[in-house]
Amino acid sequence: MMKRLAAIGSIVGLVIVASGSAAHAAPDGLTLVATKHSLLGTHTWYQQTYNGVPVLGGYYATHTDRAGATAVADGRIAIKGIPARSAAVAQGRAESSVTGRLAGTLLRSRAVIVPGDTAKLGWLVLTDTARGTVESVVDAASGTTLSEKSTVKEVDGSGQVFSPNPVVTLQNESLKDTTAASTFTAAYKTVTLTQLTSGVTTLRGSYASNQSSSGVTSSTRAYTYTRAQAGFEQVMGYYSITSAQEYIQSLGFTDVNNSAQKYKTTGYTDDNSYYDPSTDQITFGTGGVDDAEDAEIIWHEYGHAIQDAQVPGFGSSSQSGAIGEGFGDYWAYTMSSAVSTNTTVTPLVCIGDWDAVSYTSTTPHCLRRIDGTKVYPGDFENEVHADGEMWSRALYDISTSLGRATANTIILEAQFNFTPSTTFAAAANATVTAAQTLYGSTAATAVTAAFHARGFI
Known part of the structure; x- marks a missing residue:
């Protein structure tokens, strides 16, 4: 059944006015x-309205100062x-199609005018989902999703973390998983937990x-725990992952x-x-040192x-799998370099120096290093790590050679052009191309030299 626009407009034209003022229509729509x-x-x-229906994004405002002077902000479209x-797709049909697809619950909906090269009548549907409210605009003529x-809205909280881990912060390679709790006191850091979802109390x-x-x-969005409490690793995960994405x-x-x-x-x-x-x-994992107590381990996994x-x-081939592990180690390094000092005790090229105390005997304790001298193909072992x-x-x-920001911009841009089973050579050449396109021949030469030294090109 087709629902007439006049009926729609009589419903959606109702608005709530701040401070209890009566709603009224101003001239000119x-x-x-x-x-x-x-x-x-x-x-x-x-x-802004059109035939009584709100226009998405259209507004008009007046700002009157004490002297009576008025400034106008005209955002009409x-x-x-x-x-x-009239709507060929009924309101209820639009609602059910959106809420079903998003596996959510309907909050409310209304008719709207969607501006564009050719303006359309649409249904604006608000759905409560597991990740908060989603606003969908459905074409009232075809039922397709327009936007x-x-x-x-995001809010901040606070938490206690290691940054990146206690071995680095305390410059102490003798730390163990069983070391007295008091030893770690100076390693804790209070940080701001950004991008938290408003209205929820979880991480x-x-x-x-x-x-x-x-x-x-x-x-209160204050998440303060020690490593003896399960909440500590949960905060470490949230903070480390979020900081990595914010950097990207x-x-x-x-x-x-x-x-x-x-x-x-x-x-x-x-x-x-x-x-x-x-x-x-x-x-x-929680064996040995809990992996999430070491931000470098978190950043490595986030690299994948x-x-x-x-x-x-x-990562569907041996070479692309190796590229994945190598990038993960590098990503741990580059993220750690922003919060760590390069020392002889804990060199930045040593990855996972807190987690690794459980399975290494030599110092510095490293999951792996990124300053090795292996060259392809002679040192290829067919083992991705x-x-x-x-x-x-x-x-x-x-x-x-190029600095952290420039290098990471090139590396991330190049990866868009990798294939699931890319080879060392193909990935290296894609990275050279990205360097040339983004920054020119000097950058491309530096990238070429780095891959040539490893035997990839």
Whole structure:
């Protein structure tokens, strides 16, 4: 059944006005939304309408100061064409299609005019989902989704972490998992937990989502724990993942794993961690030193999530698998370099020097180093972690030559052009091309030299 626009407009034309003022329609297709009073004047906001239906993004405002002078902010949008006056797709049908697809619950919906080259009549549907409210706009003529976005606002909290780990902070290679708790006091750091989802009390935000059993909650968003408490590793995961994504965003990338990365720090008792692309989740083991107590381990695993987000199914061959492990080690290095000092006790090229105390006897304790001298193909072992040391060394040399920001911009950009089963040579050449395109021949020469030294090109 077709629902007439007149009936729609009579419903959606109702607005709530701030401070209990009566709603009224202003001339020229404007409806009063709110009147606000500041220290210096009065501010009145209107919603643009077309035939009584709100126009998405259209507004008009007046700002009147104490002397009576008025400034106007005119955000009205030209309506091109003639939007349909009736909906071929009923409101209920639009609602059910959106809520079913998002596996959520309907909050409310209304008719809207969608501006564009040809304006359209649409349904704006707000859905409550597991990740907050989603705003969808459905074409009232065809039922297709015209736009969709999260309306969730982000808030900050606080937490206690190691940054990046106690071995580095205390410059103490003798630390063990069983070392007295008081020894670690000076290693803790209070940090701001950014991007937390408003309205929830868990460690869930724009870039990280805690999936641990008995996930910690805080009504004040203060998450302060010690390593003896399960909440500590959960905070470490949230903070380390979020800081990594924020750094990526600072380089200008808005679509490199730009989502809430799921992670879990409980339930897996092995001294190991892994990223599972089938569930898009990182799981941190609790054997030996809990892996999530070492931010360098977190950043390594996040490296796998980054590449999988850029190239679905990445790492399906021995060489691409090695590239994945090498990038993960390099990513741990580059993130750690921003919060650590390079010393002879804990050199930056030593990755995972806290986690590694449980399974290494020599110092410095390292999961792996990224300054090795292996060269392809003579040192190729067909084992991704060992072979990844060649790739991480090349990336390390690029960073040393070009600087952290330039190198990482090149490296991340190049990875968009990798294939799931890429070879060392193909990936190296893609990185050279990215360097040339972004920064010119000097950068490309430095990248070429780094890969040539490892035998890749």
